[in-house]
Amino acid sequence: MTKSSKTEDARALLASNLQRLRLELGHSQEHLAELAGFHRTYVSQVERRVANVTIDNIQRLAAVLEVPVAALFTAEKSG
């Protein structure tokens, strides 16, 4: 019951980190999708939390964002 795993929302964490890292790189949703070899609407679906993304696609997103997979599920520090 520790570490708030019961209330953690994996889709929300992924969406938030994906959007933040994508904007840091200056990519549109469509361009990032193209870089990762996805359909052009797929990044939008992930950021809107409507896609039940697979681990293989999570890995592809991490690769194009140049971060470890764990970074996509880390809650951003406040301040």
Add this chain to the structure above:
Amino acid sequence: MTKSSKTEDARALLASNLQRLRLELGHSQEHLAELAGFHRTYVSQVERRVANVTIDNIQRLAAVLEVPVAALFTAEKSG
């Protein structure tokens, strides 16, 4: 190109952390699957890296293991 994201293997990280955390809790693969509401062979499939697990199921695994999702993708420190 930093942080070795190109060579990171998300299925391998998940499999390794899942097995380690499961054994720390003293659960069989079948029992953990039952706790998470999966088919009894599903945890075995994830630990053998044959399943392309979805983010929703990753969250369920993290919940029964009582860890944050990020902990399932963190490489174990050596030593």
